[in-house]
Amino acid sequence: MIAPQPFKYKCPKCGYSKIVKPKSDVIDLVEMLNICPKCKSEMERVELNILETIVVKLPL
Numbered sequence: 001m002i003a004p005q006p007f008k009y010k011c012p013k014c015g016y017s018k019i020v021k022p023k024s025d026v027i028d029l030v031e032m033l034n035i036c037p038k039c040k041s042e043m044e045r046v047e048l049n050i051l052e053t054i055v056v057k058l059p060l
């Protein structure tokens with residue numbers, strides 16, 4: 001099974017962004033929420049850039 005790829009939500013209005021890392025193919029409703037917590041606008045789903053992809057995959 002292919003692991004879901006991490007992605008990022010970015011708010012076009014205020015610039016807020018958050019990285020979403022799906023842990024499995026089970027959709028986490030909280031993580032999938034794409035409403036900006038700052039201005040309540042709908043955020044856009046964007047691909048991670050190279051650097052962010054590396055950071056996301058680092059074990060903590």
Ligand SMILES: [Zn+2]
Pocket residue numbers: 011012013014015016036037038039040041
């Ligand atoms: Zn916003």
